[in-house]
Amino acid sequence: MTVTFSAPRLETERLILRAPEIGDQDVHAAxxxxxxxxxxxxxxxxxxxxxxxxxEVGHWVLRGFGRWALEEKATGKFVGIVGNYHPVGFPExxxxxxxxxxxxxxxxxxxxxxxxxxxxxxTLGWTTLxxxxxxxxxxSAAVATRLGxxxxxxxxxxxxxxxxxxxxxxxxTAQRPTYYRSLP
Amino acid sequence: xxxxIGHTTLQIPTFRLDDLTLRAPAMSDLxxxxxxxxxxxxxxxxxxxxRVQAEQKLEALIGHWHLHGFGRWxxxxxxxxxxxxxxxxxxxxxxxxxxxxxxxxxxxxxKSVAYRAAIxxxxxxxxxxxxxxxxxxxxxxxxxxxxxxxxxxATRDGECHVDDVGRLLIWRHLSAEAV
Numbered sequence: 174m175t176v177t178f179s180a181p182r183l184e185t186e187r188l189i190l191r192a193p194e195i196g197d198q199d200v201h202a203a204x205x206x207x208x209x210x211x212x213x214x215x216x217x218x219x220x221x222x223x224x225x226x227x228x229e230v231g232h233w234v235l236r237g238f239g240r241w242a243l244e245e246k247a248t249g250k251f252v253g254i255v256g257n258y259h260p261v262g263f264p265e266x267x268x269x270x271x272x273x274x275x276x277x278x279x280x281x282x283x284x285x286x287x288x289x290x291x292x293x294x295x296t297l298g299w300t301t302l303x304x305x306x307x308x309x310x311x312x313s314a315a316v317a318t319r320l321g322x323x324x325x326x327x328x329x330x331x332x333x334x335x336x337x338x339x340x341x342x343x344x345x346t347a348q349r350p351t352y353y354r355s356l357p
Numbered sequence: 358x359x360x361x362i363g364h365t366t367l368q369i370p371t372f373r374l375d376d377l378t379l380r381a382p383a384m385s386d387l388x389x390x391x392x393x394x395x396x397x398x399x400x401x402x403x404x405x406x407x408r409v410q411a412e413q414k415l416e417a418l419i420g421h422w423h424l425h426g427f428g429r430w431x432x433x434x435x436x437x438x439x440x441x442x443x444x445x446x447x448x449x450x451x452x453x454x455x456x457x458x459x460x461x462x463x464x465x466x467x468k469s470v471a472y473r474a475a476i477x478x479x480x481x482x483x484x485x486x487x488x489x490x491x492x493x494x495x496x497x498x499x500x501x502x503x504x505x506x507x508x509x510x511a512t513r514d515g516e517c518h519v520d521d522v523g524r525l526l527i528w529r530h531l532s533a534e535a536v
Contacts, residue, residue: 174372175369175370175381176368176369176371176380176383177367177368177369178366178367179364179365179366180361180364180365181361181363181364181366181483182361182363182364182365183359183361183362184371186504188455189362190421191365193423193424195423195424195425198450202450204424216451216523218520219450219451219520220449220450220451220520220521221520221521222450222520223449223450223451224413224414224422224449225413226420227417227419227420227421227424227449228413228414228416228417228420228421228424229416229420230367230416230419230423230424231382231415231416231418231419231420232416233385234381234388234415234416234419235382235415235419236384237526260409260413260416261387261408261409261411261412262408281416282519288359291359292359295358295359296358296359298517304507308503328489331407331409332407332409337432350359
């Protein structure tokens with residue numbers, strides 16, 4: 174007897190959204206061990222970076238949804254993590270995005286988040302979504318604004334401290350991605 | 358509706374050792390696991406931890422199976438599915454080599470849970486995964502764990518240091534040939 178889980182693979186115009194793999198470890202650790210991870214719990218140790226990658230998979234298994242590794246179609250490179258998340262300590266269902274060095278400024282977070290949000294609303298049947306954003310993380314707030322989300326309330330996370338909760342437009346009004354797949 | 362172009366699948370095998378079952382960690386284990394992780398019993402394994410951290414570690418137990426192809430099971434009482442401990446094979450990033458690891462929750466001691474599950478994990482490593490050797494690591498002051506390693510026939514083989522736990526004694530188990 175086995176326990177089986179399955180994470181869907183999604184495609185957008187420039188990205189593949191897929192489950193994290195062991196080959197992602199070095200790029201993932203480089204981000205979470207760097208200053209750039211200061212808004213998402215870093216910088217951290219190699220051991221904890223490993224756990225942060227492994228737990229993305231476990232979240233899919235425990236909760237039936239989770240975050241995807243983003244693969245840039247043009248290069249095959251692992252460029253970030255985006256998806257639907259609700260760990261212990263988060264007040265509501267969350268749409269989260271982390272973009273690694275060299276992958277920012279291209280609209281990848283927005284492109285992937287549109288697909289993840291469509292998946293949450295249209296496949297999982299969710300009725301609302303939030304994003305937790307560090308007040309100093311203006312780049313992340315800009316992504317949220319592009320997605321049509323707006324600041325809703327303040328929250329104190331046990332480990333991250335004071336954060337803002339932004340709320341996305343609901344299933345009826347949220348923008349959907351215009352491009353889903355190139356494969357027949 | 359967004360249509361997947363494929364799926365990634367993970368399978369974690371379940372085994373039954375009479376009154377003990379070794380299965381994939383599940384959401385229903387979170388309370389028992391968080392209680393263990395919050396207690397002094399977790400001192401030798403990177404704890405004590407908050408519930409937020411305990412959930413992350415529970416998820417990472419599962420993720421380990423996907424990333425590395427082997428991992429640790431939740432050991433439960435077969436008839437009730439009550440979680441008793443976490444036992445299996447692990448080798449996260451800074452580990453010197455793959456090890457058999459065991460943690461037993463409060464109230465589950467004295468039933469040879471760790472010993473029986475660890476013997477099974479050793480067999481799984483050798484017979485299913487085809488390994489020829491395997492270690493276990495214990496903190497220097499975890500005498501109960503050291504006694505278990507010795508009871509399994511393991512002997513001291515150096516030390517190592519890992520970020521989360523600090524200094525660890527390495528115990529080398531009987532080889533695949535010697536078992």
